[in-house]
Amino acid sequence: MxxxxxxxxxxxxxxxxxxxxxxxxxxxxxxxxxxxxxxxxxxxxxxxGSVTPPPSPMRGRPRIIGMAAMTTIKEIYARNSDAYLDELQWHLAIHHDIVISISALQETLVRAGLTRKVLHKIASERDEARRAEFMHSFICASLWSRTCWARCYSQSPIYPRPALLSRGCNEQGGISCSACHSRITGFL
The missing domain is CATH 1.10.10 (Arc Repressor Mutant, subunit A)
Structure with missing residues (x-):
């Protein structure tokens, strides 16, 4: 059967x-x-007392990092928030006798809710005038050096054309910088 x-x-x-x-x-x-x-x-x-046995208490894979090691990692991040994964890997190997790869450590930290975020200034601390000046010089410099920092071609037609660079269809074959409305010619 x-x-x-x-x-x-x-x-x-x-x-x-x-x-x-x-x-x-x-x-x-x-x-x-x-x-x-x-x-x-x-x-x-x-x-x-039932026709179905209770579920086994041992379910799933055993975790590499136990609760004591996870508590230590949380304390390390609380004191030193910019610690690298290889430093945590070394700490776990020395103090807790846990050998773990960096990718497994990253996956465990993400599952535990400890993600790494890129630090940015708060919007109120930014100097908008300096930021606008930098963006203008960056765009104009990238146009002069024939490098395009914006995406001109994409794999899918759903992406709109970048707003910062608009290629003009003129007789000189130049492009225009929409940030400063100046026309740059001669290299297309």
Whole structure:
């Protein structure tokens, strides 16, 4: 007989019929179950009081990093938020005897909610005039040096053309910088 999942109410029904005096062969033929299944359900019922055993307490893969090591990592990040993964790897190897790869350590930290974020200045601390001046000089310099920092071609037609560079269709073949509205010619 092939393996099939039998519901717990059908197992209970089989045991009740057997206890009511039905012959084992009759119960097995009516419910189309094997005799060994009937004996196994009776044994599980005697042991646990239910026809289904409780789930195993050992589920899933064992974790490489235990709670003590994770607490230590959280303390390290609280004191030194710019610690690198190789430093954490070294600390775990020396102090906790845990050998773990950097990719597994990163995955464990992400699962624990300890992600690394790029630090930026708060918007209120930014100097908008200096930022606008830098962006203007960066755009104009990239146009003069024939490098394009914006995406001109993409893999999919859903991307719109970048707003900072607009290629003009003029007789000189130049491009225009929309930040300063100046026209640069001669290199297209």
């Amino acid at each position: 092939v393996y099939r999942r039998i519901s717990s109410d059908m197992k209970e029904c089989a045991l009740r019929l057997w206890e009511a005096g039905w012959a084992k062969e009759d119960v097995c033929s009516v419910l189309t179950v094997s005799r060994s299944s009937l004996y196994r359900w009776a044994q599980i019922f005697d042991e646990f």
